[in-house]
Each structure stands twice: as structure tokens, then as C-alpha cells.
């Protein structure tokens with residue numbers, strides 16, 4: 027099991043930072059009392075169901091709802107024709123390039139459907155059963171058109187999916203630094219590879235569920251929405267519905283996992299809200315798992331071509347990347363930026379590669395839209411560069427670690443990275459996995475006819491995209507900030523309202539740790555609230571591993587400001603100048619005399635009942651602070667894996683998994699470690715199990731959990747984790763993000779290990795997922811081909 | 817629509833209702849009885865989020881009809897008087913074996929059955945027992961650890977008694 031648990035604390039006695047405090051969220055969840063949206067009911071609530079296109083590409087000739095409307099219990103049915111003049115379109119939030127062509131995305135299809143799962147009609151009924159029954163009776167006449175599935179083939183396909191997007195190419199953003207052409211001339215060799223980054227279905231265990239209530243007198247919408255970004259969702263809903271933002275309240279109770287998939291605008295968000303107003307009833311829509319496969323936006327889906335200009339000694343002088351990023355049928359929220367910024371910007375990984383050129387083809391296809399999924403571009407980038415490093419080692423007959431060592435970034439601050447322990451984490455992972463001793467071990471196994479392999483990779487990423495001005499330059503229509511509001515009750519108890527919005531992260535605990543540390547008060551004096559746009563002043567949300575670096579920092583600075591004001595009130599009670607006031611362990615005293623103390627609560631009471639007031643001060647200690655960071659921080663780490671491949675069946679077993687991660691200061695090490703475990707398993711899912719398959723007609727073959735293999739307990743090991751700590755200077759907590767590290771690191775580590783095990787067969791690379799049939803076929807193929815040594 | 821009379825016990829409390837023949841047990845519990853201590857994570861019986869205990873055996877409430885539960889005794893994770901469950905809940909929290917908590921009711925109920933049958937499971941036995949319960953958040957590491965620690969603390973209590 028866990029050999030190097032970080033779960034201990036050397037923090038100072040009064041500090042909760044660095045302590046593995048048990049989560050306050052847990053008891054209610056363990057008792058099954060979670061406040062998930064599908065658990066909620068409102069009086070007179072109706073149920074909705076969505077009719078989806080069964081075809082990947084088809085023209086709608088007619089939609090007939092008469093028979094369906096007659097089903098007992100049906101309240102009404104909305105079609106594309108009904109709403110097309112009343113609602114705007116779903117629009118992307120990130121337009122990462124000058125000439126991006128945005129195809130129209132109506133809330134319900136009118137003329138054409140563009141993927142299996144595309145929305146056609148919305149039924150509202152008294153019960154979920156009646157709504158489902160009615161779906162069966164809606165008659166839609168389609169003229170079926172040819173479908174385009176593959177992102178590379180789509181560019182030369184005679185089928186054009188949207189009239190306005192020629193060759194199905196929505197854009198071709200470029201990125202470059204240095205001079206790749208010159209590097210290629212100076213290089214001893216160009217090493218090329220092609221990689222497929224497999225399409226993934228994010229699969230949070232809680233399917234999306236939405237509950238809308240519209241008050242006709244206040245003309246106000248209350249929308250329970252499982253969103254990572256409530257304030258952004260409010261804006262997008264307002265834009266699409268055409269209703270003013272202050273008349274929309276987004277409420278986010280417990281959310282059962284998000285992983286990026288719950289931060290995009292979906293048609294169901296709009297339809298449920300609209301239906302509540304239109305039919306004058308609260309409306310609930312709950313996604314079924316198979317709908318989650320068909321309509322919750324997918325992740326990854328790249329074809330990547332890479333050229334490396336290398337010297338004989340393994341130094342990489344330059345890199346050229348050509349990406350074909352599958353966008354699916356429409357441009358989803360962040361879809362254009364994920365490949366063209368997040369992936370290409372980080373495609374040089376942890377390495378100093380001076381000359382770089384990248385071209386990203388943003389390609390529309392008749393598939394589920396693809397958008398940010400845990401890691402969002404960084405997994406695609408890290409996989410690319412780490413597979414490339416292995417290939418360089420292979421071609422030049424060098425040790426893979428040596429090639430990495432030769433190119434790794436060691437000087438900080440680097441132009442991309444504020445700080446890091448890139449080399450140290452690699453050495454640490456090598457030591458923990460016994461890199462030196464491994465070849466002997468491998469040799470011994472081989473003598474017994476067993477095939478083990480080792481993979482050791484490095485990753486870095488940047489979290490908390492900032493500053494806001496840069497987001498503007500990148501075409502990303504949001505800010506890089508986060509909010510904190512601290513309200514101090516007259517009894518001195520504290521409530522934090524944060525724009526960071528958890529889906530299982532444990533913010534109610536970790537944010538309380540930050541405030542309890544600042545205020546030097548017991549944890550139980552601090553309450554944390556999130557996920558209510560009426561209660562929280564302004565906010566961005568949770569993604570990009572930004573909650574702690576941005577939201578946590580906002581909370582910390584806000585607390586400092588509250589204390590600063592509190593000191594002024596304390597000075598009145600202590601009858602001294604404010605600069606003579608000190609604060610320790612929840613009490614104020616003077617620098618001269620720390621025996622006479624006044625508890626925080628007494629000062630809070632005075633501020634709330636201000637019979638005395640510091641000059642020029644307002645009553646109360648409440649404060650709002652919005653932190654707009656000037657820069658990002660770069661967590662890093664190295665993951666090392668040993669696998670065994672059963673060459674008779676192709677089955678891969680993970681024997682050891684070592685994760686060394688550096689996310690700076692950890693607020694709650696146990697929660698940080700949990701993020702690593704969970705992320706790593708999602709990454710292992712991509713590497714070994716998860717395969718999203720379409721047939722040539724665009725039918726999603728992996729349309730349920732029967733056909734799409736999520737990682738399960740019996741195919742996984744326990745993990746060995748270790749943490750390094752290089753605090754960032756870009757925020758006063760010294761924290762970096764950790765939520766995405768595992769999904770970024772695991773795929774290349776696993777694939778590298780499997781390919782190492784298969785080296786005797788001359789197999790250098792296999793595309794993910796490395797399922798037994800795929801490995802088995804490769805071994806059979808190798809055995810029939812010359813060069814196999816076994 | 818044809819309905820049937822169903823009487824059953826959930827967490828020690830008796831309920832009776834007229835139920836549509838086609839209604840799944842999990843929908844009956846959640847929609848009709850307002851018992852939401854069991855979740856729905858899939859529609860193909862893969863995820864285990866709906867796991868309950870039916871007459872002492874863990875079962876997926878999405879794979880049976882409500883009418884089939886007539887006369888049966890059901891327990892969910894909302895049960896508070898079961899020593900094995902309580903021990904599991906304690907170690908799930910101590911070992912951070914839940915993040916979003918959506919899989920948790922099912923995980924806990926399946927683990928309870930395991931510990932009732934095998935009070936000293938090995939890591940492999942735990943992993944094997946839980947393979948019908950999907951967790952997308954924790955990577956299972958801490959769940960396995962928590963079940964193992966719950967078993968150990970139950971053993972300790974037993975030895976002390």
C-alpha cells in the first residue's frame with residue numbers, strides 16, 4: 027500500500043495548513059444524505075426528457091408531436107421550430123484564433139442534426155415515465171446524409187457538415203518560437219512519430235441533473251445546475267435565454283464529480299430553464315448514463331504528428347507539431363483553446379526546446395462535441411512529448427532517462443514556469459522505483475518467460491490561467507480571478523463565500539483550513555459556502571487546478587483585510603494606537619502587554635454594534651476581495667510504473683505505480699494525495715481501458731458502461747506517492763494546483779512501460795487504449811514479422 | 817397502467833404503496849418514498865451506485881422491480897445502528913475514501929456485505945468484492961484502505977469483547 031504517505035504534519039501548532047484534517051463533507055455523504063440535484067423535489071415539479079437524433083448527419087424533413095402530446099401526463103413538447111425565434115444559440119466561450127469559423131448551434135435542431143445524440147425535441151410531463159413514453163411517439167422524418175467521423179479524413183471529405191465551414195476546418199491556429207527550420211538544418215537527425223490521443227467519455231458518476239423553477243411575479247429563474255462555474259453559467263444562460271443576469275440564480279448543491287464535463291453550456295441547461303417559464307412549472311431533467319455518453323461532451327480526440335530535430339547526443343534542438351483536433355459537431359465552450367493553446371503551448375513539456383512550430387487543425391465531425399476534460403490539453407501535450415522522448419532514446423540507442431536529463435528545464439524562473447523541481451522529481455521517482463536495478467529484474471523475469479517493463483515520465487502544467495488581460499489576448503471570454511467574501515457574525519464566527527465551486531474536492535474543509543489559520547481560530551468557527559450566485563458576489567469557478575492557487579489566495583488575502591480592520595476596532599477597546607495592536611491565537615492585545623487580551627468575538631460584536639467607531643471606518647467586519655493573479659504557477663512531477671504484460675493474452679497488470687508530485691505547499695495533504703490517486707486512475711483508464719468507438723455511420727458503439735470500460739478496483743494497484751515542495755512565489759500561500767496531475771502523467775507512463783515490456787518483439791509504440799486484443803494482435807503481428815527476437 | 821400493492825421495510829420503517837408494474841425498485845425508493853440514500857449512476861447495471869441490502873444481501877436496486885421487493889427488508893447506508901456500517905463510515909472518513917460521495921452509499925453497502933462474510937479480507941479480496949462498484953474520483957486506493965482498516969478495527973473490538 028502507500029509507502030510514502032504525506033499524511034503527517036510539521037506545521038506550527040496553530041496552523042491548519044499542511045494538516046490532513048478529515049472532511050466535514052463526509053458524514054452526510056456517508057449517510058446517503060448528499061444534496062445531489064436528482065434528490066431534490068419541488069412542489070408541482072414536472073419531469074423532462076430529450077429526444078435525440080439517432081443519426082449522425084441528417085436533414086430534418088418534419089417533426090410530428092401530435093401523438094406524443096396525447097400521452098396521458100404530457101404537459102407539452104418543444105421542438106426546434108417552437109423555440110428558434112425565442113432563444114439564442116449555444117456559443118463557444120473561447121475563440122482561440124483570428125479566423126475561427128463558428129457553426130450555428132441552435133438549442134434544438136431545426137434544419138439538420140449533426141451527431142447521434144443531437145437535440146431534437148424536449149418533452150415535459152407529470153412523471154419521468156410519461157415523458158419517456160412520449161419520446162417514443164414523436165415522429166421525425168429524416169433524410170440521412172453521409173457522416174464524417176475521423177478528424178484527419180474530415181478535411182478532405184466531400185461531405186461538408188456545416189454550410190459555413192469549408193472543408194470542415196473551423197480554424198488553423200499556429201504557435202511558434204525560435205526558428206524550427208534552422209534547428210532542423212542544424213540537427214543530426216529528424217525523428218518523426220504519429221500519435222493518436224484517444225477520445226474519452228468523462229463519466230462523472232453523477233449524471234447531469236437540472237432543476238429549474240421560475241417565479242413569474244419576480245420574473246426570476248432559480249436553476250439548480252451541476253456546474254463547476256456557476257457565475258459563468260449565469261452569463262451564458264442570460265446570453266442564450268435573453269433574460270437579464272440578475273434575474274437568474276444558479277444554485278449548486280452537491281455535485282457528483284465534474285472533471286471538466288460539468289463546466290460547459292449544454293442545451294439541456296437552456297431547455298430546462300426555458301420550459302420552467304414556458305409551462306409555469308418547476309421542471310427537472312436528469313440525464314441517463316447512456317445520454318451521458320451521447321451528449322455530455324467528450325475529451326481528447328487528437329491525431330498528432332511530431333518531428334523532432336535532434337543531435338546525436340539526444341539534445342532536442344527543435345520540434346514541429348501538427349495536430350488534428352476533433353471538435354465534434356459544434357464548437358463547445360473551450361473546445362478551440364484546449365488543443366491550440368493548452369496542448370500546443372505545453373507540448374514541449376518539462377524540456378527546454380528552443381525552436382518550435384505548431385499547427386492545430388480544428389476539425390468538425392459528426393460526433394459528440396469535444397471539450398476540456400480533466401487536464402484539458404496538458405494530457406495530450408505530455409503524452410506527445412513523453413512518447414517523443416522515448417522515441418528519441420529508442421532511435422539514438424540512449425537511455426530514456428538520459429535523454430530526458432539532457433533536455434529538462436533546470437533554471438527557474440523559466441519563461442513558462444515560475445518554479446519547479448523537474449530534475450529532482452525525476453531522480454526521486456527513479457530512486458523509488460529502483461530504476462538502476464530494474465534492468466536486472468527485467469532480465470530475470472524474461473528468463474522465466476515473463477515480460478515486465480518500466481516507464482518513467484515527467485510532467486508539468488500551469489494552473490490558474492492568468493492574468494485576465496492574457497485571457498483576453500487568447501480570445502478566452504472570462505477573467506482569471508476568483509472571489510472571496512468573508513462575513514463576520516456579531517459573535518465572531520466566520521462565513522466564507524467563495525466563487526470556487528467543488529464537485530467532490532472538499533473545499534468546505536480545505537478553505538476552512540486556510541481561514542482558521544489566518545484567523546487563528548478553531549476550524550469549527552469557520553463555515554464555507556459556495557455555489558449560489560445570489561450569495562456570492564462574482565466568481566469564476568473550479569477548473570484548471572485553480573481553486574487553491576486563485577480561490578484559496580482570494581480567501582487568504584480577504585482574511586488579512588478583515589483582520590486589519592478588526593485591529594482598528596480592537597485599538598478602541600485596548601485604548602491604544604492601531605499599530606500597537608497585535609493579534610495572536612484569536613485574541614488582540616497590545617505589543618506592550620499581552621496579558622490583557624480581547625477575543626476576536628468581542629471585537630466583532632463592537633464592529634456590529636458600533637457604539638464606538640474608528641475614525642473613517644464603516645461598521646461591520648465583512649469584506650469582499652477579488653483576487654486577479656498576475657501569473658500562473660507550474661506544478662510538476664514524475665511518475666514511474668512497472669507493468670507486466672501477459673504475452674499469451676495481451677493483458678497488462680500494473681505491478682508498481684510511483685507518483686512523485688510537487689504542488690508547492692499542500693493545504694491538506696490527504697486531499698492532495700486523493701487528487702493524485704483519482705487522477706492517476708483516470709489516466710490509467712485512458713491508457714488501458716477507455717475506448718470511444720464510432721462506426722462509419724457515426725453510431726457510438728461505446729454507448730453505455732457495458733461497452734465503455736471505466737477503471738475498476740480489481741484491475742488496479744495501490745499507489746506509492748511522494749511529494750516534493752517547491753512553493754510558488756506567484757501567490758502568498760505558495761500553493762500550486764494538483765487536480766489534473768494524475769490524468770496528465772499516467773497515460774505516457776503506462777504506455778512507456780508497456781512498450782518497454784514489449785521491446786523484445788520489436789514493438790516501439792502502440793496507440794491507447796492498450797487493451798488485451800490490441801497488444802495480443804501486435805505481438806502476433808511481430809511474431810510473424812522478421813526481427814522478433816523471441 | 818397496471819399497479820400492484822407493495823409493502824416493504826426500509827431501514828426499519830414499514831412502507832406500503834401502489835406501484836406501477838414496470839417501476840424499478842431504485843425509482844420507487846427515490847421518487848415515491850423519498851429515500852435518496854441510494855443513487856443512480858447508470859442504466860446497464862454496471863456502476864453499483866444503487867447498491868442496497870435486501871434481506872441481508874447486497875443488491876443493485878436498479879436491476880429489480882419495486883414489485884419484486886414486496887415483503888422484503890431493505891437497508892441503505894442511512895442505517896445508523898449497524899456496527900459494521902458505522903465502522904466503515906468512520907474509516908471512509910479517516911482514510912478519505914470518498915470525494916464526491918456519489919458512489920459512496922453503494923460502496924459502503926457492498927463493503928458491509930464483504931465484512932459480514934469475511935471479517936479479515938486481503939487487499940485482493942477487497943478489490944475483487946468491489947469490482948461491481950465504480951468510483952470515478954478516488955482511484956479506489958483509499959477505499960481499499962478504508963475497508964481494510966474498518967475490518968481491523970472491528971476485529972480489535974471483537975478481541976476486546
Ligand code: FES
Pocket residue numbers: 855856857858859860861862863864865866867876877878879
Ligand atoms: S444504477 Fe444500479 S448499477 Fe448503476
Ligand code: FES
Pocket residue numbers: 231282283530913914915916917918919920950951952953954
Ligand atoms: S467518490 Fe465520486 S464516484 Fe466515488
